[in-house]
Amino acid sequence: MDRRRGLMLAGLALLLAGVSALWMVQGLGAGNRGFILSLRATKLAALITVAVAIGVATVLFQTVAANRVLTPSIMGFDALYVLMQTLMVVVLGNAGFAGLPAGLKFGADVGVMTALSVALFGTLLVRGARDIPRMILTGVILGVLFRSVSGFLGRVLDPNEFAVVQSVSFASFNRVDAALLPVAGVLTAGAVLTALRLAPQLDVLALGREPAVSLGLRHRRLVMATLALVAMLVSVSTALVGPVAFFGLIVAGLAHGALQDARHAGLIPAAGLIAAILLVGGQWLFERVLGQAATLSVVVEFAGGLFFLYLLLKGRIR
Template sequence: MVDRRLFLLGGLLVLACAAFLLWNLRAPYGFILGLRFTKLASLCVVGAAIGTATVLFQTIAANRMLTPGIVGFDALFIFIQTMLVLTLGGVGFAGLPALAQFGVEAAILVAAALGLFSIVLRKGAEDILRLVLTGVILGVLMRGLASLAQRLLDPSEFAIVQQASFASFGAVDRTQLAIAFVILTCCLLAALRIARYLDVAALGRGVALPLGLDYDHVVFIALGLVALLVATSTALVGPITFLGLLASSLAHAALPTWRHSRLLPAAALIGAVILVAGQFVFERLLGLQSTLTVVVEFAGGVLFLFLVLRRPRP
């Protein structure tokens, strides 16, 4: 039976989408609606992907303060952008086919993540802490290399890299968006299919194995889904580090349950609501541009500090 709170979250998302599409709508209606719908779809896809991936990653890591970004997805993405601009120049980078660039970036991110997972966890899925620490170190390395390469760029090329380093929903290609939507749908269905196994895996390896769960298999499937979701959304619009932490924390607060069949869709809906409602406020009501991701990162960072510094309950 579907929790009615999921219906409420779905209704909230529908209201936010309607406001985003129809607020202050003027002629030519078809053209304006087309532009708005593309941006709206990208907001929903990215928000749902990041929310779902974060719940999966936190379950496997047994820690609600972590996000997939800690493995270094954002750092690797910025490094890729920097090297493309450095090798091709600003004009060459701007002339890259959008679909090919999206495919190559997503493939590199997925391959890097799966390679990290398979190398670090080759002896079994019990050493998640080592995976997290390795991801942090590699992220620092990628940021350092990107910073070094950026010093070789001229100011105009550096501006291109800076612009590509922040998530942007203003010029999303529809073909890329369709591919990302298909990947998100398949990953979400796969995550829901293994939801009951994730419920057991959340108890920890020591408890899950005696209960008959193939823990390692479930962990590798979940990490593969995380890699696909985060890589696709990052290649589509750019990195958003703390959105998942917000979506996951709100999902656990709205649905205080251990059932992933409810937590996963809740996090997906909340992630989409955060982006759609936030973009509506900043773009439609305040008339601002390119500020949503900064606010999301700030709010997520504050939440992360709160989770780290709060005193545990006795």
């Protein structure tokens, strides 16, 4: 099994390298190649960072929740982000929001979302981890509450301010600030490496609360640490490109299906690699083949929604 896992991860890494190289050189003319490659390299780094963060965060969250259908976004993560952006526009105004330094805004988004998310999901999962329906219902209700507050505040904004809120309420892989990538990359890499170090403990956690505790695992401590990693990863990806609801669901499903192995030492890197392949390959498809006739984020959300319905129907059939 270890050999099969290694071969699978090596194959995914080679596929990612091939897709990345294809995207970098496709359509490269005889103009200023250095400038073009520099722009593409920045966007490639952003795509890989966001993909790895979303993929790994979803795998970790599903392990804690003991449910393969849940994602952090379904539990209201994206609604929390939109509410934060709306509040900043209301308080600072259009000019003040636009004038915020990118680094300060990114740090505030990541810090506040991480703190609130750990408090929210920690309360739901640690105290009610065995009551999955109640946890889902609570998360959905909170998401509806956040969206309702955002909608109400949006009604009192003038059209220009409302347009600013709308522009940051949907994911866009074309507006990533290159100056934020080093910090985002370091945070993502640190969280992923920490998750890999916790992989053996996560394997035990996936067995369930009672078996994990009986085996000597500090269940509450590990759950809170994992939630902090999830919050960090999703906050980084959301602050970079905006909310992406269902992409992680697709990635986690493909990672489990490809490896056929529940051990997190393989699942975590597989999820990151598959997510990066899908985003980079999808961006290449829309830019070079379809001539930007569609938006990647919209297609990802549509496919993810269909996959979510498939998982629900599959569960009912069984």
